[in-house]
Amino acid sequence: MLKLYNTLTNSKDEFQPLEDNLVRLYTCGPTVYDYAHIGNFRTFVFQDFLRRYLKYRGYRLLHVMNITDVDDRIIQLSREQGVSLKEFTTRYTEAFLEDSRTLSITPPDIMPRATDHIAEMVNLIKRLEAKGVTYRKDGSIYFSISRFPAYGRLSKTDFSGIQAGARVDTDKYDKDNARDFVLWKARKEGEDFWETEIGAGRPGWHIECSAMSMKYLGETFDIHCGGVDLVFPHHENEIAQSEAATGKPFVRFWLHPEFLIVDGEKMSKSLGNFFTLRDLLAKKYSPQAIRYLLLSVHYRKQLNFTTDGLHQADASIRRLEDFVTRMKEKADDSNASPAFAVEVEKARTDFREALDDDLNISAALAAVFEFVRSTYQKSDQNALSGGDARAAMEYIREVDSVIGVMKGEPEIVDEEIAKRIQDRQAARARRDFAEADRIRDWLMSCGIQLEDTREGVRWKRIRP
Numbered sequence: 001m002l003k004l005y006n007t008l009t010n011s012k013d014e015f016q017p018l019e020d021n022l023v024r025l026y027t028c029g030p031t032v033y034d035y036a037h038i039g040n041f042r043t044f045v046f047q048d049f050l051r052r053y054l055k056y057r058g059y060r061l062l063h064v065m066n067i068t069d070v071d072d073r074i075i076q077l078s079r080e081q082g083v084s085l086k087e088f089t090t091r092y093t094e095a096f097l098e099d100s101r102t103l104s105i106t107p108p109d110i111m112p113r114a115t116d117h118i119a120e121m122v123n124l125i126k127r128l129e130a131k132g133v134t135y136r137k138d139g140s141i142y143f144s145i146s147r148f149p150a151y152g153r154l155s156k157t158d159f160s161g162i163q164a165g166a167r168v169d170t171d172k173y174d175k176d177n178a179r180d181f182v183l184w185k186a187r188k189e190g191e192d193f194w195e196t197e198i199g200a201g202r203p204g205w206h207i208e209c210s211a212m213s214m215k216y217l218g219e220t221f222d223i224h225c226g227g228v229d230l231v232f233p234h235h236e237n238e239i240a241q242s243e244a245a246t247g248k249p250f251v252r253f254w255l256h257p258e259f260l261i262v263d264g265e266k267m268s269k270s271l272g273n274f275f276t277l278r279d280l281l282a283k284k285y286s287p288q289a290i291r292y293l294l295l296s297v298h299y300r301k302q303l304n305f306t307t308d309g310l311h312q313a314d315a316s317i318r319r320l321e322d323f324v325t326r327m328k329e330k331a332d333d334s335n336a337s338p339a340f341a342v343e344v345e346k347a348r349t350d351f352r353e354a355l356d357d358d359l360n361i362s363a364a365l366a367a368v369f370e371f372v373r374s375t376y377q378k379s380d381q382n383a384l385s386g387g388d389a390r391a392a393m394e395y396i397r398e399v400d401s402v403i404g405v406m407k408g409e410p411e412i413v414d415e416e417i418a419k420r421i422q423d424r425q426a427a428r429a430r431r432d433f434a435e436a437d438r439i440r441d442w443l444m445s446c447g448i449q450l451e452d453t454r455e456g457v458r459w460k461r462i463r464p
């Protein structure tokens, strides 16, 4: 039985999807105004690990991750650089997808961009207006938190004493500054805006995740993930907007990976300990070691990211890879001996039981390395048959399908690329540019870069 720690209930709850074995998962994606840093990637690698484990457990998955391509910082930075919003955000979206690919992060099934879903956000705001939980002020629309009694349930905060009508326009603020938050921001001079039924302006950050998650996953879905810094206000606001509109529970399980610190300190540019993935690759650390380190500490514990940790991660991966090489040399197609088959089955059970316990990665890895150690010992004593070696190798490969740190993952084949490009051309022909963009993003996340030329579409593989 799989148990996950649910921020909403503050307990490890048994997980079952709402509908047979299909897990509907939403993860808050990047705000594309810069290269993502390793703290961001701790969250994204965790989410990939979660989805790999769910698949390993036999679930089917529908995974949506948004791309936030309009917000205060994006508008400010694109203006400073004198480029359009689209040009600016495309640059960092592609960088993000490339980095994700480098870290072996499986692409989500759907990656909706906020700017392609303005209509859905406007509709949701209209529904909220009809429910009487909003008010307008100077062309902007605010959510009145006093009209939603459950406000604070996720972050375990009592907001009942809050002064009604005090407002906040910024998207990020802390609990002490909780106010009515903005759903729709009135048009400002020199800023990008959309002309809509609810006025000219642009959406607040929080509304986009409610609108896009419910569009693709339904009004109630299984799991919502995001870094622990999103619990308040972002996720609290998502719940308020969604549940006030639908009257239904929005999300069943909320999962929040903890922060990452570097050498025991909070990562910050002023301390000089702020790293993007690209910074670390430039220092010649391997993406596999970075991924392993990000993954190897339980997600609800703070992770201390150190050079030492990277070296240890490297050594752990090498131990697994060497083991597979040794077993491969020895393996034949005979059956494993009954006694050894029992040992493999025990290692498999230990791995699974540890991960079933709220994804206890430390215990799971301990079981794996104990198996490696004892199998080496047998091999050294000439007590390992060719069939045993094959079974041992298969077990480690199975483990790696969940942790994803060994080299040699299958690549997307040319026929599939051609088919996706055809689908994209068809989408463009019917002027469905959002769909065309989605297909391009998906290919990018598989390491395929498209180039539109006069002679047609060209593609190339980009190496991590």
Ligand SMILES: [Zn+2]
Residues within 6 Å of the ligand: 027, 028, 029, 209, 226, 234
């Ligand atoms: Zn979000």
